[in-house]
Amino acid sequence: MSTYVYGIASADRTLPEPIEGIGDPPSQVRTVRSGDLVALCSDAPAQPKAKRRDLLAHQHVVITAGKDGPVLPLRFGGIAPDDAAVADILAEHHDRYLEQLKALDGKDEFNVKVHHDEESVLHLVVTADPDLMALHAAQRAAGGGTHEEKIAFGERVARAVAERERTDAALVEETLAPYAAAVVRGPQNTGHLANLSFLVERERREEFLEAVRALRQEHEHLREQVTGPLPPYSFAGAG
Amino acid sequence: MTVVPAQTAPAASGGGSSGLYDVLELVLDRGLVIDAFVRVSLVGIEILKIDVRVVVASVDTYLRFAEACNRLDLESGPHKNPGLPDLVGDITESGARAKTKGALGGAAQTISDAFHQARDEAVEEKTSSGTRGRGSSRREEKE
Incomplete structure (x- = not known):
């Protein structure tokens, strides 16, 4: 057996x-x-x-x-x-x-997945770029623009969103890492901009969760999904 | 690992199905591996994956973003009624905080619920041919 x-x-x-x-x-x-x-x-x-x-x-x-x-x-x-x-x-x-x-x-794993609220992030990236603002205004005035104009505009927006995903992933990690004993980055194939596992001491759990809540309140275009406390799968190592 | 489209996710898992997926991802891909042990074959394993917003660089995405932007009224901000939070002030904030806290604190609960739910479903599979959408369970059974 x-x-x-x-x-x-x-x-x-x-x-x-x-x-x-x-x-x-x-x-x-x-x-x-x-x-x-x-x-x-x-x-x-x-x-x-x-x-x-x-x-x-x-x-x-x-x-x-x-x-x-x-x-x-x-x-x-x-x-x-x-x-x-x-x-x-x-x-x-x-x-x-x-x-x-x-x-x-005395430590648990917390898995944090973050994605963008689409409407909020589109609003952010367009208003952050005067060129996109001007294009947006022109297209709205023209009733949406031609097919080609839409694709060209959408491509620029998509690039800006992708860049924003990178900076927001770094922001989430930098913001939460101080509350954890260790961080492991998970695979990025799940449609999230960040998939991070944090090893959190039990005495600091509330602090960590409070930091997640603060992140949520300060950056309303971010949607965080926290799973935990979990067994420390991501920190068990090989061998 | 085979990834099945979202529509085969069992409706029974409800709001917890994404949490279930997150747990399985960890159980399957992380954790200590002992080289001397044989591993259960994961060929054909069905992972329930809820993934409706994969952003890929494609014309479809560009068009979708362009259309979504065209609907945006940049003057009024991303939310339809921006005045509301200010009006309600502290009450909303503490209310939302309590709600958030509950959601986070409930995560572990969700995991054990999912376990019991899976057990229940397994029992059901034996007694009925299944009336709910359990595509992946059924496909596993066939192997």
């Missing part, structure tokens, strides 16, 4: 409650110990597939186990041949995992 692994925690931790893992019916989460570490594990399904339910079950285990102390979250889908192989890995990387757990203690 192969072993599915959810995360790694310090061995002095007890699991808060029976936790349901992946699989259908759900497997029971148990621990595999080596030295001062435990791995949160369960039996792996015979034919494991990345189902949405299992992805969420993985997340649920890491969050539930992380309620009372730090958990080093594994990326979804890690399967060891058996419990002994899990213990071997814990032993092999023992000190590094302990160090990482110590570094993550």
Whole structure:
């Protein structure tokens, strides 16, 4: 029976409650110990597939186990041949995992995605550029302009919006980074101008969230979406 | 990773569906990777992706921006009734603040809700052929 692994925690931790893992019916989460570490594990399904339910079950285990102390979250889908192989890995990387757990203690990940409110940002970029203002006025006066004029105008506006996305991404990072212990930039393929993960100390959580709120109030063309507190996926490192 | 268009997103997730996507993105793409472990194949995995405003440099985008700009009245500002916030003043501000706080504080709640919801849906899949839009779930089942 192969072993599915959810995360790694310090061995002095007890699991808060029976936790349901992946699989259908759900497997029971148990621990595999080596030295001062435990791995949160369960039996792996015979034919494991990345189902949405299992992805969420993985997340649920890491969050539930992380309620009372730090958990080093594994990326979804890690399967060891058996419990002994899990213990071997814990032993092999023992000190590094302990160090990482110590570094993550009392901290959570907050993922911040930002996009522009379209109407507000169009207003901003047009009014910021006298040329665009003049073009805008002329086109409105002409009832919208010709097809070619619209494309030429729209292209200039699109360029200005893209530039604004870059500067606003930097603004968001610079504004929030002082409230976080670390920042990781996520992939930029999701239609957002910024996709940032912040590692936030629990004592500073309110400060951090207040900074997000302030950002929202000061820059009404920015739309922030904050997800968290989350297990520190983006700060768990490789290895 | 396969990205499916927004219309296959289950309506059941409601406002939380984008939050669900954000969590899965982290679970799938981040987190500790142990090289010695076999990884569950992610081939064919369906990620629900709500992405209605991808800005690409295309003629369509240019036209859309031009049309949107033409509708803009630059004199009155981006909002239709700019006088309102000033009139309501502090009351609106503290009200909005409380609302924002609730939204942020509720994020973790949303995640565990999504988990339970997914569990419920899985149960439903067994008992009925599914009346709601669960395209991606069904496609996963086929694999």
